[in-house]
Amino acid sequence: MTTPHDAVLHLQDLGFAYPAQPPLATRWTTSIGAGITLLHGDTGSGKSTLLRIMAGTLAATGRLSIAGIRLDTAAEAYRRNVFFIDPDTDAFDKVTALECSASLRDGDTHFDAFRWQALVEGFALTPHIGKPMFMLSTGSKRKVWLAAALASSRPLTLLDEPTGGLDAASIRCLWRTLAGMSRESGRAVVVASGERVTGIPLAATIELPLQTGARHAQRQG
Numbered sequence: 001m002t003t004p005h006d007a008v009l010h011l012q013d014l015g016f017a018y019p020a021q022p023p024l025a026t027r028w029t030t031s032i033g034a035g036i037t038l039l040h041g042d043t044g045s046g047k048s049t050l051l052r053i054m055a056g057t058l059a060a061t062g063r064l065s066i067a068g069i070r071l072d073t074a075a076e077a078y079r080r081n082v083f084f085i086d087p088d089t090d091a092f093d094k095v096t097a098l099e100c101s102a103s104l105r106d107g108d109t110h111f112d113a114f115r116w117q118a119l120v121e122g123f124a125l126t127p128h129i130g131k132p133m134f135m136l137s138t139g140s141k142r143k144v145w146l147a148a149a150l151a152s153s154r155p156l157t158l159l160d161e162p163t164g165g166l167d168a169a170s171i172r173c174l175w176r177t178l179a180g181m182s183r184e185s186g187r188a189v190v191v192a193s194g195e196r197v198t199g200i201p202l203a204a205t206i207e208l209p210l211q212t213g214a215r216h217a218q219r220q221g
């Protein structure tokens with residue numbers, strides 16, 4: 001089990017509820033270590049909400065830290081350590097896929113340009129890379145974000161339903177890449193999915209809904 005000491009992301013006493021709704025988390029403490037962690041639950045169980053909280057874009061009670069950097073005291077540094085794109089965003093609609101990719105790697109000094117290129121080819125994105133994002137299909141947009149996410153060197157990458165809208169060949173490319181990344185030290189990837197993930201080694205699985213007051217709720221694999 002990942003301890004706070006070897007955690008990439010540590011959550012301490014996390015609490016969150018939408019107004020007039022039951023809490024999604026109550027004093028939840030857990031550590032997410034290197035490798036692939038599956039955040040698994042049915043529709044509406046809170047996967048996207050928890051990803052936004054982990055990304056530091058949705059406020060919750062409790063304490064979050066990445067590699068020791070706390071969100072409450074060093075928000076900018078914390079967010080620089082996370083790669084997260086809300087799949088519903090229209091923030092990149094006016095730029096081309098290539099410009100979007102450049103903006104997503106901005107400030108990421110160890111961005112892996114070779115892996116990015118391999119992913120662009122593996123996702124068959126090459127014919128679309130010069131098009132404005134608003135012209136791309138849901139699946140192609142997701143591929144642009146995934147290529148940037150998987151080539152990023154940020155310690156924490158958050159992927160929300162990454163297979164949504166992807167063709168079978170791209171899904172195979174995604175899992176192959178994630179399987180390779182599962183062995184990278186100091187790099188944590190959280191995959192939120194309503195489907196179980198088989199065929200790649202998982203460091204841990206977090207099941208939603210969370211147990212009230214759960215401590216280290218995840219189980220291995």
Ligand SMILES: Nc1ncnc2c1ncn2[C@@H]1O[C@H](COP(=O)(O)OP(=O)(O)OP(=O)(O)O)[C@@H](O)[C@H]1O
Pocket residue numbers: 018019021041042043044045046047048049050194
């Ligand atoms: N802005 C909001 N205000 C109030 N309730 C919300 C808001 N966003 C989500 N919810 C509710 O919170 C719960 C969790 O939503 P969330 O989108 O996090 O779940 P999810 O597991 O990602 O679902 P899906 O698999 O459908 O994407 C749902 O009941 C949803 O209706």
